[in-house]
Amino acid sequence: MPISAPPRSAQVLGPPGHRHEEILTPEALEFVGRLVDAFAGRRLEILKERARVAARLASGSPLDFSVATSRIRADGTWRVAPPAPGLTDRRVEIAGPPDRRTTARALGSAAQVWVADFEDATSPTWDNIVGGQLNLLDAAERAIDLGTPDDERHGPGEHRTTVVVRPRGWHLTEDHLEFDGRPAPASLVDFGLYFFHCAQRRIDAGHGPYFCLPKLENRGEARLWNDVFLLAQDLLGIPRGSVRATVLIETVTAAFQMEEILYELREHSSGLTAGRWDYLFSLIKTFGHRTDFLLPDRDRVTMTAPFMRACTDLLVRTCHRRGAHAIGSMAAQLPSTDTGVAEAVRATVRRDKEREAEEGFDGSWVAHPELVPVCREAFDARLGTRPHQLERTRGDVEVTADQLLSVRRIAGPPTTEGIRTDVAVAVRYFAAWLRGQGTIEHAGSIEDTSTAEIARVQIWQWLRHRVVTRAAVEDLLTAELDALGAEFPWAPLDDIRALFERTAMARELPAFFTTDAYGRRLGRHPEGQ
Numbered sequence: 001m002p003i004s005a006p007p008r009s010a011q012v013l014g015p016p017g018h019r020h021e022e023i024l025t026p027e028a029l030e031f032v033g034r035l036v037d038a039f040a041g042r043r044l045e046i047l048k049e050r051a052r053v054a055a056r057l058a059s060g061s062p063l064d065f066s067v068a069t070s071r072i073r074a075d076g077t078w079r080v081a082p083p084a085p086g087l088t089d090r091r092v093e094i095a096g097p098p099d100r101r102t103t104a105r106a107l108g109s110a111a112q113v114w115v116a117d118f119e120d121a122t123s124p125t126w127d128n129i130v131g132g133q134l135n136l137l138d139a140a141e142r143a144i145d146l147g148t149p150d151d152e153r154h155g156p157g158e159h160r161t162t163v164v165v166r167p168r169g170w171h172l173t174e175d176h177l178e179f180d181g182r183p184a185p186a187s188l189v190d191f192g193l194y195f196f197h198c199a200q201r202r203i204d205a206g207h208g209p210y211f212c213l214p215k216l217e218n219r220g221e222a223r224l225w226n227d228v229f230l231l232a233q234d235l236l237g238i239p240r241g242s243v244r245a246t247v248l249i250e251t252v253t254a255a256f257q258m259e260e261i262l263y264e265l266r267e268h269s270s271g272l273t274a275g276r277w278d279y280l281f282s283l284i285k286t287f288g289h290r291t292d293f294l295l296p297d298r299d300r301v302t303m304t305a306p307f308m309r310a311c312t313d314l315l316v317r318t319c320h321r322r323g324a325h326a327i328g329s330m331a332a333q334l335p336s337t338d339t340g341v342a343e344a345v346r347a348t349v350r351r352d353k354e355r356e357a358e359e360g361f362d363g364s365w366v367a368h369p370e371l372v373p374v375c376r377e378a379f380d381a382r383l384g385t386r387p388h389q390l391e392r393t394r395g396d397v398e399v400t401a402d403q404l405l406s407v408r409r410i411a412g413p414p415t416t417e418g419i420r421t422d423v424a425v426a427v428r429y430f431a432a433w434l435r436g437q438g439t440i441e442h443a444g445s446i447e448d449t450s451t452a453e454i455a456r457v458q459i460w461q462w463l464r465h466r467v468v469t470r471a472a473v474e475d476l477l478t479a480e481l482d483a484l485g486a487e488f489p490w491a492p493l494d495d496i497r498a499l500f501e502r503t504a505m506a507r508e509l510p511a512f513f514t515t516d517a518y519g520r521r522l523g524r525h526p527e528g529q
């Protein structure tokens, strides 16, 4: 590695674990240290800018497309990089945490892409983070036994599923790894360790170092990522443009900067994905104080709601205009062992994926291997043998700020059942997350960080607008904690209650429950330990 500057002093503060030394090598830490050195300061600026924008919007400033960047949007000549090997046909992308079981199943599935997820699907314990990197390294070295399905499809030992890594967002730190006494930005740890160990291996195998970037709020954040890619490639002597990154449009401010985000990343861009769950979370977080943004139960806010449809139409239009893939959203339903329910789930997911294919998406996400064929059939029906539908430029689409922000048509109070469900989802998910599990099934649906965030901000919003009383939420919380305690006597009920009260019932809404819970429980100085 041609690194000449003096190494930053790295300190690994996490507990040692099985084969951690293979990931946390001096060279890998030095590489991450170089990234931290170059970009930690800009990350802090980004977090300050997020807070400034949030405060402006909360005080009534309008959100609109920026005049300052109108030239980028008006210029019809620029395009993103052409699709990279392994990212041309992306009709099915399966997401999941990079634990051993999921890694093997995802790579052995018939999905074109595996999104190895350190963000919404992972509880960032140190062991999950380093263990996830080990699994990615083993996968890159073909050292993971996939069982028979992949071998049958591709020949023994050959992994064909393209690996795309989703690092944690800019808001998080990794407290178990410090450089010069400061916790490292989690995004740079996840990106840097994977890039160091696997970028060249992935290129040698005919693909490349590919990423999926979560929770961006504006084009400055895309520029920061682009600069990270440039430096990382230069440091390891990897040709510029080898990296590809798909950005999730999952914050309401990013929806107003889709063109700009693609533009900033254009030499490394592989498109945009519609992150429907975090998008809803972001919308409530940003505008939840306004009565015209009072939303009903989560299951009433579907992708056919006009403001959601405006976002996906704009996403497809923007991507295809720029030669980039447009990838659809995760369906929440999980397969069931009950045959009747299982068929209903498949039918619901099929309709969702058919709608996306019809709208012009080039592929979509699923949460479970059994849903891979469902998604595939929906896109096969539309794409046939074509790898994508980039040629559908959707020139008819014009989306205004008002369309993106008009939630009035589905606005309304929640039902009692909706409130109960949100309390249950938050409590159950917090319990899982605190013990190191980043996705759960609840009542037939997948719940992850993004849906838990929706649950707790909905409660906050309903309390704020007095459509539910504090006493009623307290009662539901107590009932849910009692039920959890009866099932799992060891669950840290007091911690879960306190986390819920701080993140769903406080006057001021914290931006993320994960930053609060990480600092208190998963980080280096857990409370009470």
Ligand SMILES: CC(=O)SCCNC(=O)CCNC(=O)[C@H](O)C(C)(C)COP(=O)(O)OP(=O)(O)OC[C@H]1O[C@@H](n2cnc3c(N)ncnc32)[C@H](O)[C@@H]1OP(=O)(O)O
Residues within 6 Å of the ligand: 094, 095, 096, 097, 101, 102, 103, 105, 106, 117, 120, 121, 277, 278, 330, 334, 366, 367, 368, 369, 439, 440, 441, 446, 447, 448, 450, 451
């Ligand atoms: C909003 C967003 O960001 S979505 C992205 C983040 N969320 C996700 O990625 C969710 C991914 N899904 C999951 O984690 C899981 O499906 C869960 C936790 C919800 C359910 O998992 P399980 O309880 O293990 O389900 P189930 O028992 O039906 O799984 C059957 C097999 O499929 C595997 N499997 C389940 N989901 C996945 C997945 N997404 N990817 C790969 N393999 C999977 C299981 O590991 C299991 O493997 P095994 O037979 O070798 O043990």
Ligand SMILES: O=CC(=O)O
Residues within 6 Å of the ligand: 120, 248, 250, 274, 275, 276, 277, 278, 279, 329, 330, 450
């Ligand atoms: O990351 C995906 C989402 O829907 O959130």
Ligand SMILES: [Mg+2]
Residues within 6 Å of the ligand: 120, 214, 215, 248, 250, 275, 277, 278, 450
């Ligand atoms: Mg998300």
